[in-house]
Amino acid sequence: MNRMSAIIEREMRKFFRSPTLMIMSLMMPLLQLVIMGNAFGGKIVGARVAVVDYDHGPEAVKLRESFDAIAANIKTFKTIEYKDELQAREDVRTGRIDAAIIIPAQYSRRVYSQDKPQLGLVVDNSDQFMSGSLEAEMQSLVTALTTPVIQPRLANSIALEIVELYPYVNYMKFLLPLTVSLAMYISVMIGGGMLYIDDKARGVHEGYLVTPITKFELVFGMNIAGSMKAVLAGICLTVIGSLTAGLGVIFHPMALAELFCLIVAASIAFNGMMFLMMVRVDDPLVPRAMFGVLNTLLLYPSGGMYPIAAFPRWLQAISVVDPFTYCVHGFKAVFLKDGGFAAIQYDLLFLFVFGIGTLLIATPLFKRTL
């Protein structure tokens, strides 16, 4: 135990003497949280929509008044007057405007005579987010216009009542579970992967190997130290990230305990995985070449950015064995849903089993000689 603690002591002293390394492993995920949290998940504001009015009737005026109400209130788009539909289409195509709404001739008459009144919406569907937002906005506008002013006494259509279990989750909050996972992964990648290979290349391990330390003590000493660094990164990001994203979960002791368990389990899992991958590597360039790709390979199938159910089957198979999946799922359950231990028990189980399993496979692969 004394020899194992010497390895841990050395690693931790080294870690605390490299403030740049510590800051980088924390700052990068935090920056990602702030930038991506603000870049994605926002609402469209100030889109330019052309209005080509061939009707000029009372219903067309009513419609344009609704557009003005949107421009003045939620500001999703503002309208620009166009005379010619062809010109409007061309300007949407060239990107001068974002969409065009066509009010055809006889529109008002068709509304009054209930003779299939139609409006045209030209969108640039190469930008799915913009076109989707404008379509949704226009659809809700049309629905509102179609709804009779006086509701029928007996409802004859099926209504879907949506019950939202949790308060509104903005993108920054949604991204927090992934960010904390990423911070721990980066810490393991640098502290457990790159530094391990660099030490090997510099001959530090040669120094260890001539001492009476056992293979078990050496492997577990290095892995405990690596996991401790990841736990520190996880705790820091949980606290800073929660406050940045506006989540008060860290002020609830029970949730804090759940988060700590998840952080420990995920750190062991990430560290075990990294050690298994690096156990026979000697060239310091290999981890540097691997980590960029590995990051993508593990991060995206985790469901942290996009739902796993939307993946093809082969990608879903990767998700099943990806520790990120369970890490992200567990953090989501605590950060966003207050799910308690019941919601994270399988995540904890997988992460612990995965971590211990990878370490048990890596230990016999670790060479006690050069």
Add this chain to the structure above:
Amino acid sequence: MEKPAGNAPDAIVVDHAVKRYGAFEAVKDVSFSVAEGEIFGLLGPNGAGKSTLIRMMTTLIPLTGGKAIVAGHDVAKEPDAVRRVIGVIPQALTSDPDLTVGENLSIYAKLYSVPRAERAKNIAEVLEAVDLTKWRDAQTKTLSGGMRRRLEIARGLVHNPHIFFLDEPTTGLDPVSRIAVWEMLDNLRRTRHLTMLLTTHYMEEADKLCDRIAIVDHGKLVALGTPIELKHSVPGANVVEVHFDRETPEWQKRLEGMEGVTSVQAESAGFYRVLTSSGSKTTMQLVELAASLGETLTSLSVQNTTLDDVFVHYTGRQLRDEQVKPPVFMLPPRPGAQP
């Protein structure tokens, strides 16, 4: 097997050691033994197999064949017992640059399971021995190369080993630091009664430090003995270095034909190293020869046989030839260029 002189028991016994990497044989049937309290040197050029030998004896790499016994323990069967009684200074500087001198030593004391009560005393003693006491709290990265090498030596001594292995302990050091390390090692041997096995490619280092020297070349042990024995084993008591003003094809033949000359080695154009049984006689003959031929001597010196001459004698080439190897990769001639 080559046995050391005297009655001291063997600290290290290497018996027909072989190390193969696939088809390549890095160590070829090497046998020798080192007596307790002896400083034993493995001398040879880079790539001769010295480090491979030391790594086999320190349990870092397994032997392919043969046996190595260190402090009475077989390195293959009882590696942990071997590790407890040896101190090893690897070729590279491997102390952690981010830790202080004291922390580096403390961590290694723990790795060697030095009891807590003895740890502080041992660290203070080894720091004193290598003259780094006042640098105890300095970060290792702030030390000079010579001081870092001394720290490595202190690290290898922190658990009071019986046998000390040093792989090229002065490589990369300036001449002043090198001499300081030699003095320190000699002092350690006397005060701590250590057995030392060191590898080096510096002739002077082997000559000054070692009680016995084994010359290793291409994985084979080609000669073994005390520095004096090795020098005496070379025919010719003196070396005459002569530099003629210009080179002629006859010089080599004329020099070899002189009385008492045992070998002639051409160093460069007009420059020869002549091994002779009588330096003074050969010198006179050389002056007379130059005068009779109307040639001019640029320089002429006489010295005793050195380990360099021993190495040339046993391997057929100079140690420094190996250190400055010609480039392996040659650029192909430019298309159309004249040869």
